[in-house]
Amino acid sequence: MKIKRIILILGDQLDLQNAALISFDHKTDEVLMIESAHESTYVWSHKAKIALFLSAMRHFAQDISSRKYPLTYIKESDLAIQEVLRKQLVEKNATHLVCVEPGEWRLKVALEKLVQDLNIQLVMHDDTHFYSSNTEFSEWVADKKELRLEYFYRYMRKKHQILMDETSQPVGGQWNYDDQNRRPYSKKGPGFINEPVMFAPDAITCEVFEFVERKYSNHPGTLKHFAWPVTREQALHALDYFVTYRLPSFGLYQDAMWKETPFGWHSILSSCLNLKLLNPREVVQRALECYKNNALDLAAVEGFIRQVIGWREFVRGVYYLDMPQMAAANFYQHQRQLPAWYWNADTHMNCMKDAIDQTLKYGYAHHIQRLMVTGNFALLAEILPQQVSEWYLAIYIDAIEWVELPNVAGMALFANGGRFTSKPYIASGAYIKRMSNYCDGCQYKPEIQFGENACPMTTLYWNFLMKHQHALEKNSRTRLMTANLSRISEDKKVLIKAHANKLLSALDSI
Ligand SMILES: Cc1cc2nc3c(=O)[nH]c(=O)nc-3n(C[C@H](O)[C@H](O)[C@H](O)COP(=O)(O)OP(=O)(O)OC[C@H]3O[C@@H](n4cnc5c(N)ncnc54)[C@H](O)[C@@H]3O)c2cc1C
Ligand code: SF4
Incomplete structure (x- = not known):
């Protein structure tokens, strides 16, 4: 039988070093790329996220065509990827489907099922973009009592000799300078920040904009501020700019927030990394x-x-280890609906409003906004984890399930019961006040625990502590939080609980 191999390149695998492309054989192979409407609609995706993926795919297609790879590029299909793929495999009499492991479990399962149905061979390569393969991660986990980033991070530092001295000790004598990375901006504000480099949309991107505005006009977000890198050249430029102008101040203010300061000193490289326009090794280098x-x-x-060799690699390892259970996890059995204002920022809480506003503008919020503002509220407000996860997957330009889900279910919501975190990340308005200026001018007051002007973060925080007091007291990392409950009188506790119930029953109007 004549061998015919279809090399499938997915929208987040735009790398010439892609393991499937590297194995390309001109005698038998053809490349296939598919734009599928289902990928933009299975969650209600932000317009900028759809535009980023499509524009980057079209640029990549142009690049590989100019390198003389035979390419079939299916534009603007209304079918799901696997349906388009089925037709193509049949029409081309394919004997093999070759690809790199997808970044979303559902696609991996769909591809495995499709080749079984068609009785053809599947060659699914490990994703060599990452430092650590899924097999290596499982082997690393095998003898661990608990999954903790810190040990994995040290393993990676040693293995790849990153920031290690000649005696095999960490440079500077410490593995981790996290305690120096949590400073708020000065009370006067962040001062001068070297803004991230922006890229004007070219003809390909403008054509994509026109398509997105036509086809997905009712989707959240806007394209007005779109300036993301969509090619490898632009991604390299963004990397260069970051390490030169922004990295020097990145550390101190990693956790700081300030009104209308969407990017702080962050790298803004997650979309380039996740689309594989950049390799983590060159970023680290x-x-x-x-x-x-x-x-x-x-x-x-x-x-x-x-963040790059630790968290990014670690959450990917955990994702593949724990799927599909991770997607269904709901440790606290939270069942409330996500408030509608997560999609339009129409809330009176200044912190949530600012974080969601900038998300709708750019499809971006930095880590602490995602964890301690929108994530913290979703946990305290007892929202169904699957709805929260859908929101994150839809709304951030860098969201692919392998990285989004562990961060949401594992880090923000403790939905997997502390599988890789030692405590739920919860905070009252006091934390947000300390780390930002959001509380200035907010109609709520962070120090008020109940009543009309009480900060919802604060009321719901104390309510959460009371509800889960027993379990939190047993955990050495949360014991101090619950100890503070003893300073609140029983009468006050009743009032906090009553106010919390009022908030929880009317989340849409907070
Ligand atoms: C609830 C929640 C949801 C998240 N969803 C996503 C997501 O969908 N996609 C995504 O890439 N990141 C996600 N993150 C992680 C992190 O917030 C983003 O990677 C970061 O904000 C991207 O901005 P940046 O490039 O400026 O990052 P920087 O702060 O400059 O960090 C540098 C790089 O480190 C990596 N990184 C940092 N933190 C993490 C982390 N916790 N997990 C994995 N990689 C990390 C990213 O590649 C990032 O580009 C999420 C975090 C939380 C708490
Ligand atoms: S008072 Fe509460 S709701 Fe308002 S900005 Fe501060 S933390 Fe957010």
Whole structure:
């Protein structure tokens, strides 16, 4: 039988080093890329997220065509990827489907089922974009009593000799400078920030905009502020700009928030990394070069590298280890509906309004906004984790399930019962007040626990502590929080609970 292999490149695999493309054989192979409406609608995706994926795919298609790869590019299909793929495989008499492991479990399962139905062979390569393969991660986990980032991070530092000295000890004598990475901005504000580099839309991107506005006109978000890198060249430029102008101040203010300061000193590289326009090795390499050549602060560089070789690799490992159970996890059995204002920012809470406003503008919010503002509220308000996860997957331009779901279910919502976190990340309005200026001018007051002017974050925080007091007292990392409950009188507790119930029954109007 004549061999015919279809090399499938998915929208988040736009890398010439893609393991499926590397194995390309001109005698037998053809590349296939598919734009599928289902990928934009299975969650109610932000317009900028749809535009980013389509524009980056079309640019990549142009690039590989110019390199003489035979390519079939299916534009604007209304079918699901696997349906288009089925037709193509049949029409082309394919004997093999070759691809890299998808970043979403549902697609992996769909591809496996499709090749079974068609009785053809599947060659699914490990995703070599990542430092650590899923097999390596499972092997690392095998003898661990509990899954903790810190141990995995140290393993990665040692294995790849990153920030290690000649005696195999961490440079500077410490593995982690997290305690130096949590400073708020000065009370006067962040001062001058080197804004991230922006890219004007070219003809391909403008054509995509026109399509998105026509086809997905009722989707959330806007394209007005779209300036994301959509090619490898632009991604490299964004990386260069970040390490030169923004990395030096990245560390200190990693957790800081300020009204209408959407990007802070963050790298804004997650979409480039997740679409595979950038490789994490080159990102780490450039950060290390700048550290050595420009005598950058070790805490800033270590903090950045920890996110890339630590958290990013770690959550991917956990995702593949724990799927599909992770998607269904609901440790606290929360069942409330996501308030409608998560989709339009129409809330009186200044912190939520600002974080969601910028999300609708750019499809971006930084880590602490995602974790301690929108995520914290969703946990305290007892929202069904699957609805929260859908929102994050839809609304952030860098959201692909392998990275979105562990962060939402695992980090923000504790929905997987602390599988890789030692405590639920919860905070009252006091934390938000300390880390931002959101509370200035908010109609709610962070220090008020109940009543009309009480901060909903604060009321719901105390309510959460009371509800879960027993379990939180047993955990050494949350015991101090519950100890504070003893300072609240029983009468006050009753009033807090009553106010919390009122809020919980009318979440849409907060
Ligand atoms: C509830 C929640 C949902 C999230 N959803 C996503 C998501 O869908 N896609 C996504 O890429 N990240 C997600 N994150 C992680 C993190 O918030 C984003 O990676 C980061 O905000 C992207 O902005 P940046 O590129 O400026 O990151 P920086 O702060 O500059 O960090 C540098 C890089 O480190 C990596 N990184 C940092 N933190 C994490 C993390 N917790 N997990 C994985 N990688 C990390 C990213 O690749 C990022 O580009 C989520 C975090 C939370 C708490
Ligand atoms: S008072 Fe509460 S709701 Fe208002 S900004 Fe501060 S933390 Fe957010």
